[in-house]
Amino acid sequence: MATQTVHHAAMTLTEHLPILQVLIPFITAPLIVFVGRRELAWPLAFIASFTSFVIACLLLSKVIGGGVISYKIGGWAPPLGIEYRVDAANAFVLFLVTGISTLVLPYARESVSSEMPERTQTLFYALFLLCLTGLLGVTTTADAFNVFVFLEISSLSTYVLIAQGSYRDKRALTAAFNYLIMGTIGATFFVIGLGFLYMATGTLNMADLADRLSGQYDSRTVRAGFAFILVGMGLKVAIFPLHLWLPNAYTYAPSAVTTFLAATATKVAIYVLLRFIFSVFQPEFLLETSALEIIFYPFALLAMFAASFTAIFQRDLKRMLAYSSIAQIGYMLLGVALLSETGLMAAIIHLFNHGITKAALFMGVGAYVLRSGGSFYIHLQGLGKTMPWTSAATVIGGISLIGVPGTAGFLSKWLLVQAALEQGYWPLAILIVASSLLAVIYVWRLIEILYLSTPTSEKVVQEAPLSMLLPLWLMAIACIYFGFETDITMGAAKAAAQALLSGSSGMMN
Amino acid sequence: MNIFATEFILGHLNYWLFIILMMTGLYIVISKGNLVKKIVGLNIFQTSVFMFYISMGKVSGGTAPIFPLDGVYDPSIAYSNPLPHVLILTAIVVGIATTSLGLALIIRIREEYHSIEEEHITILEDTVFQTENLPLDGKGGSI
Numbered sequence: 001m002a003t004q005t006v007h008h009a010a011m012t013l014t015e016h017l018p019i020l021q022v023l024i025p026f027i028t029a030p031l032i033v034f035v036g037r038r039e040l041a042w043p044l045a046f047i048a049s050f051t052s053f054v055i056a057c058l059l060l061s062k063v064i065g066g067g068v069i070s071y072k073i074g075g076w077a078p079p080l081g082i083e084y085r086v087d088a089a090n091a092f093v094l095f096l097v098t099g100i101s102t103l104v105l106p107y108a109r110e111s112v113s114s115e116m117p118e119r120t121q122t123l124f125y126a127l128f129l130l131c132l133t134g135l136l137g138v139t140t141t142a143d144a145f146n147v148f149v150f151l152e153i154s155s156l157s158t159y160v161l162i163a164q165g166s167y168r169d170k171r172a173l174t175a176a177f178n179y180l181i182m183g184t185i186g187a188t189f190f191v192i193g194l195g196f197l198y199m200a201t202g203t204l205n206m207a208d209l210a211d212r213l214s215g216q217y218d219s220r221t222v223r224a225g226f227a228f229i230l231v232g233m234g235l236k237v238a239i240f241p242l243h244l245w246l247p248n249a250y251t252y253a254p255s256a257v258t259t260f261l262a263a264t265a266t267k268v269a270i271y272v273l274l275r276f277i278f279s280v281f282q283p284e285f286l287l288e289t290s291a292l293e294i295i296f297y298p299f300a301l302l303a304m305f306a307a308s309f310t311a312i313f314q315r316d317l318k319r320m321l322a323y324s325s326i327a328q329i330g331y332m333l334l335g336v337a338l339l340s341e342t343g344l345m346a347a348i349i350h351l352f353n354h355g356i357t358k359a360a361l362f363m364g365v366g367a368y369v370l371r372s373g374g375s376f377y378i379h380l381q382g383l384g385k386t387m388p389w390t391s392a393a394t395v396i397g398g399i400s401l402i403g404v405p406g407t408a409g410f411l412s413k414w415l416l417v418q419a420a421l422e423q424g425y426w427p428l429a430i431l432i433v434a435s436s437l438l439a440v441i442y443v444w445r446l447i448e449i450l451y452l453s454t455p456t457s458e459k460v461v462q463e464a465p466l467s468m469l470l471p472l473w474l475m476a477i478a479c480i481y482f483g484f485e486t487d488i489t490m491g492a493a494k495a496a497a498q499a500l501l502s503g504s505s506g507m508m509n
Numbered sequence: 510m511n512i513f514a515t516e517f518i519l520g521h522l523n524y525w526l527f528i529i530l531m532m533t534g535l536y537i538v539i540s541k542g543n544l545v546k547k548i549v550g551l552n553i554f555q556t557s558v559f560m561f562y563i564s565m566g567k568v569s570g571g572t573a574p575i576f577p578l579d580g581v582y583d584p585s586i587a588y589s590n591p592l593p594h595v596l597i598l599t600a601i602v603v604g605i606a607t608t609s610l611g612l613a614l615i616i617r618i619r620e621e622y623h624s625i626e627e628e629h630i631t632i633l634e635d636t637v638f639q640t641e642n643l644p645l646d647g648k649g650g651s652i
Binding site: 145148149152156159160163166170171173174176177180181184185187188191192195198199315316376 | 535538544547551554555558561562565593596599600603606607610611614615617618621622630634637641642
């Protein structure tokens with residue numbers, strides 16, 4: 001009798017994994033505030049994040065073969081109840097988000113205590129976990145309105161996290177304010193879009209929506225809804241003309257926050273976009289509305305060139321990397337626009353690879369800010385000699401950003417070129433390579449400043465502390481590891497692309 | 510379909526009001542330089558969406574969706590759809606959180622910049638931006 005109870009409890013715990021990984025950071029955040037002790041805030045946050053990471057690994061191992069985990073919240077069956085649904089696509093994103101947050105937290109400890117006053121540090125970790133909760137919730141849920149709720153949880157905490165940079169530079173406040181205005185407009189557009197879809201279908205469950213939408217792609221209500229969702233999410237993704245909030249937000253936010261946001265927030269927004277394009281709507285709808293020719297191709301190409309070009313002329317490493325992020329979003333969008341399995345795989349792999357690459361680069365920036373007082377090129381001159389470990393890891397990140405063979409960045413760009421050639425779009429393949437050459441220019445500039453110039457100030461700069469070097473090097477090694485060991489990312493991305501392309505038929509089982 | 514027909518205009522009155530409110534809100538956010546006014550505009554914009562959802566749930570002839578106290582359900586009574594109303598309760602909470610966070614940020618901005626007018630703030634920021642972005646051989650890069 002007793003063994004049966006234990007067995008039953010263990011069963012339920014594994015069944016509850018999809019909700020647990022959202023709930024654990026969600027409950028730990030207020031716990032940190034109630035405990036209120038600065039020395040306990042970091043360990044609690046780390047334990048919560050690490051637990052979520054373990055759960056994400058478990059979930060990914062379960063669904064990578066093509067399975068689907070459906071979880072009914074409160075036992076209410078979908079479509080009436082809210083459903084959480086884990087398939088290969090979102091399990092892969094969960095793995096990235098929790099992995100990055102678990103590595104950023106140890107890194108944040110030193111960085112946060114130097115960039116923020118003591119009284120706000122406890123609240124910082126609580127907000128960090130709330131942001132993580134929001135991102136995980138957005139990724140796991142299969143309910144369209146639930147996406148909005150979690151999106152706002154993550155966005156509101158993001159605005160506050162960015163504003164924490166005001167202790168170093170007051171412009172963090174205006175950056176956070178502008179992001180608040182644009183982010184809220186984006187989220188509200190998203191809700192308007194959902195309203196239109198609800199009017200047309202009377203449901204909010206994604207699988208149910210897909211089912212009921214399939215007959216009415218001609219309806220103007222449905223098309224208006226799609227347009228609102230695309231623009232609303234586009235603001236969160238920072239698709240090229242909607243990117244204006246991003247450079248300042250990334251530049252003035254605390255280093256740890258920039259690292260976390262650059263590697264996760266825009267990636268989760270791209271995932272939502274993918275989910276809506278491929279699971280809620282079908283690829284045929286995109287072809288019918290010619291959204292691809294009018295929106296995806298031109299803006300993806302504009303992002304790749306205009307943002308890379310702007311990045312070349314920056315004098316602040318952090319701002320340069322922010323512009324490079326906008327350019328990289330262009331590649332992901334291009335992968336989506338190709339509407340093939342290879343293209344989608346390229347987009348998903350690039351989402352992951354760019355996440356770890358940018359995390360490594362921004363971690364390097366944070367180490368420079370800590371030791372030399374700034375991230376402007378003038379602060380970085382000659383640091384290759386005084387901070388050899390930080391610089392080497394940062395350069396590895398830079399090389400992966402270009403897409404040099406042997407790094408993670410190469411794999412995704414190679415796939416993207418292949419996807420373009422598969423469809424016979426060879427000019428597109430040339431443009432992809434050409435825009436990568438722009439990345440060579442700005443990364444080379446960084447190498448030149450780090451290694452080939454002499455420091456202007458007499459100040460002796462120390463190497464970064466071990467607590468920052470370790471996560472930084474783990475990220476740098478990951479950049480190389482995922483360039484050679486492609487089975488994990490390729491397997492997950494293939495399963496994810498198939499899960500997305502199978503559309504509603506994949507969601508209804 | 511004649512979009513100027515009275516029937517069309519009156520029949521979609523709630524949507525016209527939604528569009529007018531929405532555009533008013535967006536216009537204020539874009540055109541006003543005062544940060545508090547921007548937040549007010551954002552509020553009007555969000556409120557328009559609340560009204561859009563609430564009016565969407567109305568069923569003609571339908572009454573408030575409250576289950577009778579005696580528990581006897583009368584199928585002849587039409588009820589309005591309560592789901593959009595409930596969704597908007599959540600959205601209202603989000604809206605309040607956004608507004609209070611925006612106002613809190615404005616207080617901090619005023620402390621640092623001594624102004625809540627966008628043009629003053631932009632001038633201040635541009636001056637700093639230009640001095641720190643001098644060429645490498647100059648004195649650029651100081652914060």
